[in-house]
Amino acid sequence: xxxxxxxxxxxxxxxxxxxxxxxxxxxxxxxxxxxxxxxxxxxxxxxxxxxxxxxxxxxxxxxxxxxxxxxxxxxxxxxxxxxxxxxxxxxxxxxxxxxxxxxxxxxxxxxxx
Amino acid sequence: xxxxxxxxxxxxxxxxxxxxxxxxxxxxxxxxxxxxxxxxxxxxxxxxxxxxxxxxxxxxxxxxxxxxxxxxxxxxxxxxxxxxxxxxxxxxxxxxxxxxxxxxxxxxxxxxx
Numbered sequence: 678x679x680x681x682x683x684x685x686x687x688x689x690x691x692x693x694x695x696x697x698x699x700x701x702x703x704x705x706x707x708x709x710x711x712x713x714x715x716x717x718x719x720x721x722x723x724x725x726x727x728x729x730x731x732x733x734x735x736x737x738x739x740x741x742x743x744x745x746x747x748x749x750x751x752x753x754x755x756x757x758x759x760x761x762x763x764x765x766x767x768x769x770x771x772x773x774x775x776x777x778x779x780x781x782x783x784x785x786x787x788x789x790x
Numbered sequence: 791x792x793x794x795x796x797x798x799x800x801x802x803x804x805x806x807x808x809x810x811x812x813x814x815x816x817x818x819x820x821x822x823x824x825x826x827x828x829x830x831x832x833x834x835x836x837x838x839x840x841x842x843x844x845x846x847x848x849x850x851x852x853x854x855x856x857x858x859x860x861x862x863x864x865x866x867x868x869x870x871x872x873x874x875x876x877x878x879x880x881x882x883x884x885x886x887x888x889x890x891x892x893x894x895x896x897x898x899x900x901x902x903x
Contacts, residue, residue: 681832713894720794720881720894721833766833775846776889780833 679704681769683781691789696757698784700767701749707769710750711778712741715764725752728772757788792816794884794895802901808870811898815864815884821845822865823885823892824857828878836880839865840888851876872902 680703690696700710708729713721727734727741727750734741738757743750754761764785768778795814803809815822824836836855837847841862850857854873859865869876879899883892 683832686830718896720883720896722894723891772889777835777838777846777849778892779835782830782832 679707679769679771679779681767681779681781683767683784685784686782687785687787689787689789690757692757692759694757696754696761696786696788698752698765698767698786699749700751700769700781701747702769702779703748704769704771704779705748706771706774707779709770709772710741710743711768711770712739712752713766713768713780715766715783717763721766754786757786759788759790762786762788794882794893796880796882796895796898798898799896800899800901802903803872804903805874806871808868809872809900811867811869811880811882811900813865813867813882813884813895815882816893819884819886819893820862821885821888821890821892822859823883824865824867825881825883826878827881827897828875833881836867845888869900872900874902876900877902 683700711726714724715721740753764783767781770778797812822839827833835849838845839859856868879897881897883894885892
């Protein structure tokens with residue numbers, strides 16, 4: 678089955694800095710990669726996603742890159758703000774198959790004012 | 791529109807007891823998913839309902855776990871008898887179609903002593 682590795686487990690940055698979270702996957706059948714943000718007391722919420730036919734996608738301060746050959750994808754947050762503090766999860770999904778996501782272990786991002 | 795709701799938010803029980811978790815999906819969402827996150831680990835898939843039918847229950851740990859979705863609306867997940875390793879946060883998510891965005895509830899934190 679699919680295995681998703683996510684690093685780092687904890688990331689501490691100063692407000693205004695950039696943050697990068699990296700994930701690798703093992704199953705070449707995975708072709709859809711969503712990122713979720715979980716704030717305290719809430720469930721994970723989709724913030725951005727990328728499909729395997731695209732190498733990069735950007736939405737304001739967040740961007741995701743995908744390297745299909747190397748089987749890794751990354752989340753980039755620029756100009757971080759305290760409200761970006763949360764746990765971030767990556768996932769890999771076999772789109773057109775089971776549609777069931779395999780999640781990474783999560784990254785706790787702390788943005789210091 | 792109201793989001794996915796889960797009840798209770800927290801539950802502390804002793805080993806051997808029974809606990810029932812409830813999930814109310816977003817109205818009109820035929821697809822309902824249960825996930826579990828053990829502390830510090832990845833969010834793991836448990837099972838998937840389409841309306842009242844179990845589409846995929848490959849993630850259910852063992853026969854101590856029973857999920858139902860009578861009438862295709864809310865769902866319950868019963869753990870009987872609970873064991874220490876059942877502790878974790880149980881998330882429910884719903885989606886309109888099988889490949890559509892999944893919206894997560896806030897989770898139920900289960901502690902088995």
